[in-house]
Amino acid sequence: MTSLKNDLLLRTLRKETVERPPVWMMRQAGRYLPDYLKLKAKYDFFTRVQTPELACAITLQPVDQVGVDAAIIFSDILVIPQAMGLEVLMEEGKGPSLPSTIATQKDIDALITDGAEESLKYVYDALSLTKRELNNRVPLIGFAGAPWTILCYMVEGKGSKTWEKAKQFAYTQPLLAHRLLQKITDITISYLKLQAKAGADTVQVFDSWAGALSPADFASFAQPYLLQIADGLKDIVPVILFPKGSWYALKDLSESSAAGVGIDWCISPDYARKLTGGNIVLQGNFDPAKLLAPIPEIKKAVKEMIDAFGPQLYIANLGHGITPNIPVDHARAFVDAVKEYRPVTI
């Protein structure tokens, strides 16, 4: 057991009292950082993801340059469909696409399942290398996509505003959908266990398209699999669930084995606390677009956000990934504002 110099994030996830909330930013590694853009100009997306040295270098950049309290490994949620045998293309400016999609039982049967996670050695290598390079400065976060979100891409074949094909599949062939979701879930649990073994101190599960579902459909197609993942990892590493948009599930998720739940900015901190009984670690929920505001406005808004969540049982973060157009000093102002936070004394 090595001891971290900055373990604010892990202590918060263990529900310990902390001096101030930890802060990190979804998508902090990449996109807006000039040093990342230099690597991006030289290596294509999956080269960056699959080369441990590159993934490690990208992961460390925001720790060194922006001062976040945790590193999150540079990777992609679509490595799971790849590991299951589906081709994933990443075209610059167009987002991901999958030339072969899932529509039938036969398609599902053709997926690689047994040991699929073992083909993702480059992720574990990147984690081990990064863990070493971090030299115990801050914790390292691993991650995976949630089963519903992975199903969305597998069935739809590309990003979508409405996820109609994915929903049609789920609503029309629910048994097939559940079979696919279970396969993804099993692999994801094994994958996250191997991430922990390789050095991830905590893992986040991104259900980026959960919010496209009604509460009843979320309860059917998303929540059970999120809970299985939280249960499967609970004795290994703390799990943060982030079902973007699914505020309606907050109460249920707060009663799960997860250590924390991420929320976006479309719910007030007060209401999120109310729904969760004030008894779970909440993470979020700064509108990334607000990082385009002038720095003093950012700092003021961050302070208000922490006041509203309260400084305990809280991880300061954005409500969604940082976007490419954010000036680095604005990202830094966000992080600094959390570090400078002092509770109101009356």
Add this chain to the structure above:
Amino acid sequence: MTSLKNDLLLRTLRKETVERPPVWMMRQAGRYLPDYLKLKAKYDFFTRVQTPELACAITLQPVDQVGVDAAIIFSDILVIPQAMGLEVLMEEGKGPSLPSTIATQKDIDALITDGAEESLKYVYDALSLTKRELNNRVPLIGFAGAPWTILCYMVEGKGSKTWEKAKQFAYTQPLLAHRLLQKITDITISYLKLQAKAGADTVQVFDSWAGALSPADFASFAQPYLLQIADGLKDIVPVILFPKGSWYALKDLSESSAAGVGIDWCISPDYARKLTGGNIVLQGNFDPAKLLAPIPEIKKAVKEMIDAFGPQLYIANLGHGITPNIPVDHARAFVDAVKEYRPVTI
């Protein structure tokens, strides 16, 4: 005063007890209807919108062919930016774009404001003609975009997943944003009054991008203008507000001058009733993607939806516009299921 043969919608909006809920579908005029697609192949978008005979024909199609309980005039929310002097292009498959966007006080000063609504005579003519052609079969719904949503397009210049430019404008130059929002609001109130005069029995205000805002930003940039519109029309026609995604504002909006509030499928009917105290007309909230399910599934889900909302103070509708890929008989099944609804008798 003429008497409508089917006035279920208007009686519901007056909070009267009805035999069954009225039903209509957002975007029911257009998109998925084969007869619409024939007109679309012949006339470009703004020709269809600006030619009263075409707009009328398109408006009547779902009344005749799908059996909805109300007609909604075929038009577009972006006629307001056009009336204010901004060019709006509609490219097939690409959505709307505005070559000149709003960024400065000077841009706002250059907008046409006094009497801008008078240039939209073709909308009033379409309403009058449709009212006549409907021959009192069902009520006629007019509509406009909400000020926040119109600002989004005026500033961003096109559709967006994140509305970053619009948000940056609002967060960085709030005074300018409020000045623009007020100008849009004033014109929208006049515009909707003229729609009522031309024959609209009720009007809906679409705040399609409200859900991109946090509760606090919605309270600042969207809600006050929605309330002004509801107040401005309250003695003229019933107003339905539809701030898509902004479930957090339901309580406030239920206490406004609006006659009804629309909701999307990302909130359960029970919870929406709970938040609004069961005292306002709610409209919604079927997931349009569920219209791709087999017809028996659609009918079952519609029945469950009405059971959950309760058959009074309720307008059956989708939670967002119907999409182009919905088979007409599935749309009809949705409408039929509402018409066949009988409350559970115990």
